Amino acid sequence: MNLRTVTAEIDLFALTHNLNTIKKTAPNSQVLAVLKANAYGHGLERIAKALPQADAFGVARLDEALALRAAGVVKPIVLLEGFFAKEDLAVIGVNNLQTIVHNQEQLEIICQANLDRPLKVWLKIDTGMHRLGINPEEFNYFYEQLKQSENVHDSLVLMSHLACADEISSPSNQQQIALFNKISAGLSEHKSLVNSAGICAFPAAHFQWLRPGLMLYGVSPMQNIDKKLAIKPVMTLKASLIAVRKITQGESVGYGGNWQSKEDTTIGVIAIGYGDGYPRHAENGTPVLLNGRRVPLIGRVSMDMISVDLGIDSIDEIGDVATLWGKGLPVEEVATYATTIPDELLCNITRRVQMTTV
Ligand SMILES: Cc1ncc(COP(=O)(O)O)c(C=O)c1O
Secondary structure (H helix, E strand, C coil): CCCCCCEEEECHHHHHHHHHHHHHHCCCCEEEEECHHHHHHCCHHHHHHCCCCCCEEEECCHHHHHHHHHCCCCCCEEECCCCCCCCHHHHHHHCCCEEEECCHHHHHHHHHCCCCCCECEEEEECCCCCCCCECHHHHHHHHHHHHHCCCECCCCEEECCCCCCCCCCCHHHHHHHHHHHHHHCCCCCEEECCCHHHHHHCHHHCCCEECCCHHHHCCCCCCCHHHHHCCCCCEEEEEEEEEEEEECCCCEECHHHCEECCCCEEEEEECCCCCCCCCCCCCCCCEEEECCEEEEEECCCCCCCEEEECCCCCCCCCCCEEEEEECCECHHHHHHHCCCCHHHHHHCCCCCCEEEEC
C-alpha cells in the first residue's frame, strides 16, 4: 500500500462464505442478494460477479440495475422500490428486470401499458412498517388486477418487510408475520418477508425468497449473532500512519483543541478522514487497530486525517498501516462510537478510497 493511500480491501472469499452461511441457515429458500447503494459500498459489479450462487439480485434504483446489465450480469434483478414513471417500463422490459408494485399509480401504469411481453412483478404489502406497500385491505383488488393483466407474468411474488426484525422480542414481528400469512394464505405464489435479521431470527418466515444485505457483507444484523453464525467481514478499511510526535501533558490535539492529553504521550496521525468516509462524529476513544493493538482516536476527525494516542512507549513508525474497521475490528463497534449503524459507514466510503480485492 502506498503511503497516504486509503484502501478498502474487499474479501470475496468472506463474501462467498457468508452467502453459504445464509444458504445453510435457510436451505429451502432462494437468495435475492441485496446490492443497492453500490453493494453497501463494496462495489456493485464486483460483488455481483462474485456471487454466482445467488439466485437473484435486488437494487433500489433503475440505474443500479442498468449498471449491472451493462456489466454483463444476466441473473434476475428486482427493483426494490419499483418504477417511478411509465417510461421506465420499456427499459425494464428490454433489460429483463423484475419490479415491485407497491402503490395504485404503479398498478395503473402497468395495467394500461402496451408491453411486448409480461413483466415479473413482486407485490409489496404493508404489514406494519408503513413505508412502502399496499394496505392489507387493498390486497384482493391489486392481486386480481395483476393476475388479470396481460402485462404481468402469471406468477407473482408476494412480499413485505419487517420493521423491527433486529429486535427479536418486539411483538410487531409476530404481528407482521401473522398478517402476511393471513393475506397470502392458500395462494400458490412465492413469498418473501425477511432481511438479514429476519433470516437469523424467524425461520418460520423464510418462505421461498430471502433478501439479505448486511449478512452478506459480514455485518451482524443484531448483537452477537455473528458469533453464532460465523459470518466474516468483507470490507477492511486501512490507512497509513503519516506522523508520529511526542506531546506533553495538557497539550491539545486537533481542530478546536477539544482533546487534551492527561499525560506525556506519543500521538500518531493517520491519513484518513471524513473525505474518505471515516465518520466525522466518531468519538474520542473510537478504537483503531495498529500493530496488533487497539489505540484510541483523539480529537476531531479532519477531512483527510485522524489522530490516535499511541502511548508514551510507542514504537510505531511512519508507514505503519492501521485498520479502521474490518478484520480484527468490527465495523459494528466503530458505528457505535460514531452513533450510527454499520450500513451507513459502509455506504459512505468515498470515491478516493482505493478498492482492492483479496
Ligand atoms: C426491502 C428490503 N429487503 C431487504 C433489505 C436488506 O436488509 P439487511 O441489509 O438488513 O439484510 C433491505 C435493506 O434495507 C430492504 O429495503
